[in-house]
Amino acid sequence: MPTEFQEKVYRTISKIPKGKVSTYKLVGKALGTKAYRAVGQALRCNPYAPKVPCHRVVASDGSMGGFRGKRTGLAITEKISIQQKEGVEIKNKRIADFEKVLFNFKK
Numbered sequence: 630m631p632t633e634f635q636e637k638v639y640r641t642i643s644k645i646p647k648g649k650v651s652t653y654k655l656v657g658k659a660l661g662t663k664a665y666r667a668v669g670q671a672l673r674c675n676p677y678a679p680k681v682p683c684h685r686v687v688a689s690d691g692s693m694g695g696f697r698g699k700r701t702g703l704a705i706t707e708k709i710s711i712q713q714k715e716g717v718e719i720k721n722k723r724i725a726d727f728e729k730v731l732f733n734f735k736k
Contacts, residue, residue, distance in 0.1 A: 631676065638671040641734065645685040648716040649732035650724055652689045659734035673698045684711045691727035 631639065641659050645651050653672075657665040672683040673695065688694040696708035709719050718725040 631671075631674070634667065635671040635674060638668055639675065639677055639681045642672070642683060642686055643681050644734065645682055645732045647682075649730050650685050650687050650712070650717060650727075651732045651734070653686055653694060654689050655731075655733060656686060669695060679711070684708045685715075685732075687724060691724040693722055 637660055638656060641656055642651070653665045653668045656668045657663060660668070662668075668686075672686055675681055675683045678684070684696060686694065693705050693708055694700070695704075697704040699705065705722065709722065712724075713719060717730055724730060
């Protein structure tokens with residue numbers, strides 16, 4: 630059963646459209662918290678995937694961050710594959726044209 634904080638994270642990331650990504654930090658800021666790692670932990674536990682698109686959240690430097698509790702291996706390969714299917718270009722496990730596809734939440 631997701632916590633209230635996790636549910637807020639899931640509602641927030643549901644706003645990220647296909648072909649865009651956001652960061653753990655921007656999700657945290659949209660929630661009014663600096664608990665960026667807690668955002669990542671909530672995404673790791675996402676029971677609503679893929680409807681709630683945790684794969685669209687990446688690190689602030691454009692790298693993949695984590696996926697399904699992993700930072701390497703098949704999980705990251707899957708995250709990259711899903712993003713590419715949604716139109717996000719990836720080079721060397723980083724978002725190409727990061728600023729162009731970065732989604733900023735509006736308050």
